Amino acid sequence: MPELVDTRIEDARWADVGLENIAQIACGAALKCLGMDPAEFEISLLGCDDATIAALNRDFRDKPVATNVLSWPSVDWAAAAPGATPKVPIADPEDDNELGDIAIAFDTCEREAKEAEISASAHVSHLLVHATLHLLGYDHISDKDAALMEGLEVEILATLGIRDPYCNVTNKNDGKTGKD
Numbered sequence: 001m002p003e004l005v006d007t008r009i010e011d012a013r014w015a016d017v018g019l020e021n022i023a024q025i026a027c028g029a030a031l032k033c034l035g036m037d038p039a040e041f042e043i044s045l046l047g048c049d050d051a052t053i054a055a056l057n058r059d060f061r062d063k064p065v066a067t068n069v070l071s072w073p074s075v076d077w078a079a080a081a082p083g084a085t086p087k088v089p090i091a092d093p094e095d096d097n098e099l100g101d102i103a104i105a106f107d108t109c110e111r112e113a114k115e116a117e118i119s120a121s122a123h124v125s126h127l128l129v130h131a132t133l134h135l136l137g138y139d140h141i142s143d144k145d146a147a148l149m150e151g152l153e154v155e156i157l158a159t160l161g162i163r164d165p166y167c168n169v170t171n172k173n174d175g176k177t178g179k180d
Contacts, residue, residue, distance in 0.1 A: 004028050004038040007045045011106045014047035017120050019104070025160065026125040030132040033156045040091035043135065045128075046103040053105035068108045069127040073100040077137030083144025086137025100135040102128065122162045129156050 005023040009015055023045050028038040046052075050066035058064035060072070077086045091097050104127060113123035133149055140146035154164045 004031070004041060005043045005045050007047060009047045010052060011047055011049040013049075013106045013110075014104075017106075017124065019045075019047045019124065022121055022124050023128055026128040026156075027132045029156050029159050030129045030136075030152075033152065033159065034088055034136065036088060037091065041089070041097045041099050043099050043132065044101045046101070048103055048105055050105050050107040053103055053108070056103055066105055066108050068112060069102060069104045069131045071100060071102045071131040071134040073135045073137070074098045075100075077135075078139065079137060079145075082142040083148055085148065089136065099132075102131040102135070104128070104131070116165075118165075123165075125160055125162055126153065126157060126165045129153055 003024055005020070005027050007020045007023055009019065023043075027043055027045075031038045031041060048056075053068075053070060054064060054066040056070055057067050060070070075089070077089060079086045089097070089099065104124065109124055109127065110120060113120045116123065130149075130153055133152060138145070138149040138152065140149050150166055154166065157163070157165065
């Protein structure tokens with residue numbers, strides 16, 4: 001049986017971080033939290049650098065800058081109303097059950113982890129949980145959606161022994177506490 005996350009390493013620095021293993025654990029934890037069997041689904045992951053993710057961000061979001069992580073769901077599972085829970089995909093034994101694609105940028109992730117004074121593996125785990133939830137229809141556009149998604153992220157990360165990434169986060173631009 002194939003693994004949940006099919007990882008393609010484009011930037012060799014990801015191998016040193018253990019991206020493939022982190023992805024199996026973090027993405028699997030997200031699915032398990034939602035009552036899904038990770039063995040029945042598939043996610044494609046690209047471990048790249050800032051130049052590649054900036055090009056992807058430009059091509060798909062018209063934002064020509066590097067970002068930490070991007071996701072492209074195979075199916076739009078978004079809920080009908082802000083703050084509502086998206087429908088959970090049900091595995092089809094006749095299908096590959098591809099949830100979508102994720103790209104993650106080494107340079108940005110490394111910089112953010114250092115700035116937040118957390119381990120690279122904890123930060124990457126958070127970003128992969130976040131991206132997996134995006135594949136499953138969760139978002140943070142409205143305050144209600146953000147509260148739902150961030151609550152799930154905190155719950156999932158706790159199962160992995162990772163602290164709440166939204167607790168005591170300081171925005172260095174204005175000194176206020178809040179989410180990133």
